Amino acid sequence: MTAKSETTSYTDNTIEVAGLSVRYLQGGDGPTIVVLHHSTGSLGWLPFYDLLAENYTVLVPDLPGYGQSERPAWAREPRDIALILSAFILKMDLSNIHLIGFGLGGFLAAEIATFGHERLDRLILVGAAGVKPKEGEIVDQMLIDFYEYVQAGFSDLNKYTEIFGEELDQATKELWDYSREMTARISWAPYMFSRRLLPLLSEVDTPTLLLWGEDDRIVPLDCGKQYEQAIPNSTLKVLKNAGHLIELEDPQLLFEEIG
Amino acid sequence: MFVGYFTERPYQDRNSGYFGAAGRDITDLSMSNGSYDSRLGADLYNRYLDEKVYAEEMGFDGLMLNEHHSTPFCMGGVVNVEAAILARITKRAKIVILGNVLPIWDDPLWLAEELAEIDMISRGRLVTGWVRGTGRESVAHNAQSPFNWERFQEAHDFVLEAWTRPGPFRWEGEHYNYRYVNPWSRPYQDPHPQIWIPGVLSRNTVEWTARHRYPYVMLATDLEPTKKSFEYYSEVAAEEGYEAGTQHRAYLFKVHVDETEELAEQAARKYVEGPSNPFLEGNQGTVRPFLQNLPGMTSRKNLLPTVASYAATAARGRGAEHEDASKKESGRNPERKTGDFGSFDDQIDRYTIITGTPKTVIPKVKHVLEYLRPGSIFFWDGDGAMDHDDSMRSLRLMGEEVIPAVREMSKELDLKSPFEVDTKTNQVIVDEESTGNNGLISAKEA
Numbered sequence: 001m002t003a004k005s006e007t008t009s010y011t012d013n014t015i016e017v018a019g020l021s022v023r024y025l026q027g028g029d030g031p032t033i034v035v036l037h038h039s040t041g042s043l044g045w046l047p048f049y050d051l052l053a054e055n056y057t058v059l060v061p062d063l064p065g066y067g068q069s070e071r072p073a074w075a076r077e078p079r080d081i082a083l084i085l086s087a088f089i090l091k092m093d094l095s096n097i098h099l100i101g102f103g104l105g106g107f108l109a110a111e112i113a114t115f116g117h118e119r120l121d122r123l124i125l126v127g128a129a130g131v132k133p134k135e136g137e138i139v140d141q142m143l144i145d146f147y148e149y150v151q152a153g154f155s156d157l158n159k160y161t162e163i164f165g166e167e168l169d170q171a172t173k174e175l176w177d178y179s180r181e182m183t184a185r186i187s188w189a190p191y192m193f194s195r196r197l198l199p200l201l202s203e204v205d206t207p208t209l210l211l212w213g214e215d216d217r218i219v220p221l222d223c224g225k226q227y228e229q230a231i232p233n234s235t236l237k238v239l240k241n242a243g244h245l246i247e248l249e250d251p252q253l254l255f256e257e258i259g
Numbered sequence: 260m261f262v263g264y265f266t267e268r269p270y271q272d273r274n275s276g277y278f279g280a281a282g283r284d285i286t287d288l289s290m291s292n293g294s295y296d297s298r299l300g301a302d303l304y305n306r307y308l309d310e311k312v313y314a315e316e317m318g319f320d321g322l323m324l325n326e327h328h329s330t331p332f333c334m335g336g337v338v339n340v341e342a343a344i345l346a347r348i349t350k351r352a353k354i355v356i357l358g359n360v361l362p363i364w365d366d367p368l369w370l371a372e373e374l375a376e377i378d379m380i381s382r383g384r385l386v387t388g389w390v391r392g393t394g395r396e397s398v399a400h401n402a403q404s405p406f407n408w409e410r411f412q413e414a415h416d417f418v419l420e421a422w423t424r425p426g427p428f429r430w431e432g433e434h435y436n437y438r439y440v441n442p443w444s445r446p447y448q449d450p451h452p453q454i455w456i457p458g459v460l461s462r463n464t465v466e467w468t469a470r471h472r473y474p475y476v477m478l479a480t481d482l483e484p485t486k487k488s489f490e491y492y493s494e495v496a497a498e499e500g501y502e503a504g505t506q507h508r509a510y511l512f513k514v515h516v517d518e519t520e521e522l523a524e525q526a527a528r529k530y531v532e533g534p535s536n537p538f539l540e541g542n543q544g545t546v547r548p549f550l551q552n553l554p555g556m557t558s559r560k561n562l563l564p565t566v567a568s569y570a571a572t573a574a575r576g577r578g579a580e581h582e583d584a585s586k587k588e589s590g591r592n593p594e595r596k597t598g599d600f601g602s603f604d605d606q607i608d609r610y611t612i613i614t615g616t617p618k619t620v621i622p623k624v625k626h627v628l629e630y631l632r633p634g635s636i637f638f639w640d641g642d643g644a645m646d647h648d649d650s651m652r653s654l655r656l657m658g659e660e661v662i663p664a665v666r667e668m669s670k671e672l673d674l675k676s677p678f679e680v681d682t683k684t685n686q687v688i689v690d691e692e693s694t695g696n697n698g699l700i701s702a703k704e705a
Contacts, residue, residue, distance in 0.1 A: 142398070142404075142553060142554070143288075143398070143550070144549070145547075146549070177554070180554040181405055183554070184403065184404055184553070184554040185403070185405045185406075185555065188403040188404070188405075189401055
């Protein structure tokens with residue numbers, strides 16, 4: 001794993017929310033941006049966060065039940081996690097937030113927007129799950145090996161190897177495996193979408209940027225189109241030469257879009 | 260000693276291309292049912308039922324059935340249907356379901372009703388067994404894998420309650436909720452059929468089984484890890500304040516008997532041909548470990564999934580797929596290439612397949628009984644690519660020569676089954692034939 005960067009100083013913190021310990025990394029300065037990671041878990045402080053830290057105070061929680069954040073044994077669906085994160089936002093007294101979510105994190109960000117949008121200045125969904133595609137399927141990580149799943153997130157497989165190496169290290173395997181278990185606890189069926197999300201999004205007035213990698217093989221672009229239709233103040237942009245894991249594969253490209 | 264008969268009822272379609280080394284790739288959960296031939300299915304279901312009836316005639320005490328889903332190696336997707344038919348068409352043998360996959364039942368009340376009906380139709384011959392299932396079963400019936408163990412335990416508690424507590428009552432559990440539990444069928448056996456728990460190597464399951472004083476049935480695992488699991492059972496039993504005996508130990512293993520040594524080898528080689536169980540060593544199927552170990556199926560606190568996957572497969576001989584770890588397997592020839600491990604010849608050496616004429620088979624069975632001391636055994640035969648004739652020849656010889664010899668050995672070794680010694684009390688059960696009652700009632704009286 002070489003995705004970690006030492007260039008920005010960041011702190012490793014925990015806070016108790018709903019009786020659970022939630023871990024978050026924090027670095028940079030400026031308006032608050034909260035980053036919600038993929039279903040595969042947080043890989044730590046990424047180069048992409050260094051870029052964000054130039055303009056923002058970057059907060060990266062381990063999603064409840066993932067990484068070092070305690071597992072809510074009672075959680076049964078993504079909305080439960082979104083509710084804990086919403087409580088996290090209130091407890092941290094965050095406002096004027098730029099909320100960015102990747103994949104499952106995007107699903108959660110959209111859920112949060114449906115009940116907490118007054119605290120959001122901007123919503124950014126990148127390859128977000130949460131919507132049943134009209135065509136194709138969201139790739140089901142329960143039916144493939146986790147390294148195959150992560151590989152499918154890359155536009156260029158060489159980048160995967162560059163980051164994760166030829167042989168996956170044990171810690172990353174453990175992270176992916178542990179994350180997959182939590183994902184199975186909250187999004188086994190229906191897999192990675194909720195029929196109760198889209199109808200509520202019409203009430204979200206937060207300016208929303210929808211970013212999709214042209215080569216996203218995990219979440220079909222159709223989901224982005226449905227989000228665009230559902231969220232009144234939203235724009236969908238498709239990024240060339242990008243896959244699902246854009247923040248790993250081409251952080252600069254993603255940063256330029258977000259600004 | 261209780262002697263049972265088992266075959267996994269493979270879907271043997273010689274035209275499917277899944278048969279034989281030159282056939283199509285046999286990868287678990289990636290084979291389409293598009294070419295399924297229900298005429299052939301009809302023949303096979305009836306063949307397997309006929310063989311069970313013959314097994315009863317040949318003196319087997321029990322007819323074991325198992326359940327798997329969405330796979331050609333086991334046609335027992337709805338095992339309770341087969342059990343119900345056997346309940347009606349057999350007379351004496353126990354019908355041993357090992358087992359129903361509890362966590363995939365969204366409505367275990369329905370299971371309680373089905374099993375009670377089977378028990379009544381058979382007039383108290385049902386032995387019920389419950390399993391957690393593999394990842395395949397969770398995928399096939401979309402049962403949420405991280406809650407597999409919780410659902411298993413709750414469904415178990417619920418079915419027992421539904422069988423024994425006069426209704427109506429309400430059940431508000433973690434995974435199951437009922438507003439009206441009052442099934443209009445209750446088991447013939449009082450308080451309920453014996454519950455046996457089959458398994459491979461899950462320490463959780465062994466421990467849970469020992470705490471409930473149920474017999475634990477090791478499914479075709481190698482001798483050494485089987486012995487260790489039985490020892491672990493005994494340790495837990497001691498913690499619980501009782502002594503585990505042969506009545507708590509059961510073992511399923513592959514035995515084929517034939518008229519000549521040549522025929523025996525020829526037939527037994529078919530164990531590893533065709534779509535026999537892809538978990539098993541030496542066969543042609545490819546297992547997908549990440550499906551067998553779906554998230555949450557094993558406790559992440561104790562074991563990594565890869566390690567768990569290794570442990571389970573190695574115990575059944577698939578160590579070659581995990582080369583480094585398999586080198587640690589005891590009792591293996593270090594000079595041998597890993598690819599040889601699991602071959603037919605290797606399995607013969609390791610007693611994971613026993614085949615021959617009665618003369619050569621009986622001493623090997625004796626070795627297993629001496630080594631493991633189980634009170635119940637099941638001979639696993641008629642599998643892989645074996646045909647009806649192979650099965651019938653073996654069943655006949657088992658009945659004529661092997662079973663009588665096993666009965667003698669069991670006396671000599673003092674191997675008592677759960678029908679001779681009550682697993683809950685360790686008291687001798689009065690012979691049900693002489694009392695006219697079923698075993699459990701007699702046990703209470705004893």
